[in-house]
Amino acid sequence: MNNIIAYFESIDPVWAAFLATLFTWGLTATGASLVFFFKRMNRALFDGMLGFTGGVMVAASFWSLLAPGIEMSEGEGFQKVIPAVVGFGLGAFFIFGLDKVLPHLHVNFKMADKEGVKTPWHRSVLLTLAITMHNIPEGLAIGVLFGGAAMGLEGASIGGAVALAMGIGLQNFPEGFAVAMPLRGQGLSRWKSFNYGQLSAIVEPVAAVLGAWAVMTFEPILPYALCFAAGAMIFVVVEEVIPESQQERYTDIATMGFIGGFMVMMTLDVGLG
Template sequence: MDQIISYFESIDPVLAAFYATLFTWGLTAAGASLVFLFKTLNRAVLDGMLGFTGGVMVAASFWSLLAPGIEMSPGDGFVKVIPAAIGFFFGAMFIFGLDKVLPHLHINFKESEAEGVKTPWRRTTLLTLAITMHNIPEGLAVGVLFGGVAAGFDGASIGGAVALALGIGLQNFPEGFAVAMPLRRHGLSRTKSFMYGQASAIVEPIAAVLGAWAVMTFQPILPYALSFAAGAMIFVVVEEVIPETQQDKYTDIATMGFIGGFIIMMTLDVGLG
């Protein structure tokens, strides 16, 4: 792990963010590739995977984004938390806007419950877009953290950025599987199910590069940008991920998955950051 951190320290931060999110995208593809090995996905396993995803995202939002954002903000007391509060609010509003406009369908919901503007798009496209919306703040978070390291902000470290990428990658693996298997169940071929599953994470490298570039170009926005990514991720967890796990009888499994994901992400961030 020390060698990995040293490598990321030696290269351009935008390139580092790009490589890190190629890794997270790769794990999404690896998870989606399981569609070639399995015919069905047990509902309890699916809900556990989604719970794990939520736990990682909530832990990353605080340990990797909000806490460093507050630490590097100027001032004391209420003044010090203002950038985090503003960024968090606008991050949540950004995903709220996407949620109202972008046509999408949550994994465990009926086709009649699709959200966003009305469209004739097929269920497969709507399912993929739902997970793609999850991945925008994840890629942005990684890029912003790498950009913060390059800008020399206290509280931003390569170890923390690597930990965040690793945690997001770990939850992307079951997420890729959770997208591909329902698509397969709805009649797509294994190859098409895999392609849709891995494509849901293609936005991560794009968002990461944009986040890193923005922070390096406009350095004062870093506390706001970290909190923006956190707000976006928390909105996704509360509005998208958790409701998806509450549609069947496996809510306890989903809750334990959430706890496990939170503990793993917290441990990675503290241990490596």
């Protein structure tokens, strides 16, 4: 692990953010590849993995984003928390706006429950867009943290950025599975189901590169950018991930999955950050 961190410290931070999110995209594709081996999904396992995803995102929002964002902010008392409050609120409102405009369908919901502007797009596209929407803040968070660490700012470290990428990658595995398996169950071919599943994370490298470039170009925005990503991820967890995991009778499994995901991400961030 030390060799991996040393490697990322030795290369350009924008390139590092791109490589890290190629890893997270690769785990999404790996999760989607399960469609070649199974036609139906075990709902208890599925809800548990959704819960795990939520736990990772909530833990990452605090340990990797909010806490460093507050730590590197100037001032004392209420003044010190202003960038976190502003950034967090803007991130949540950004995803709120996307949620109202972008056509999408949450994984465990029926077509009648699709959100965003009206469109004739097929269920497969809508499911992919739902996952894509919350991959944007994930990629942005990784890029912003790599950029901040490269600038030598207090509270940001390459180890923390690597830990965040690992945590996001782990929860991307069930995300690929979450898109591909329902589509396969509805009759799409294995290849089409796989392609839709892995495409949901292709936005992460783009968001990561933009995030790293932005904070290196406009250094004062870093605390705001970190908390922006946190607000966006928390909105996704509350509005999407948790409700999806609570649709069936496996709510306890989903809840324990959430606890497990939180513990894994917390351990990664403290251990590597």
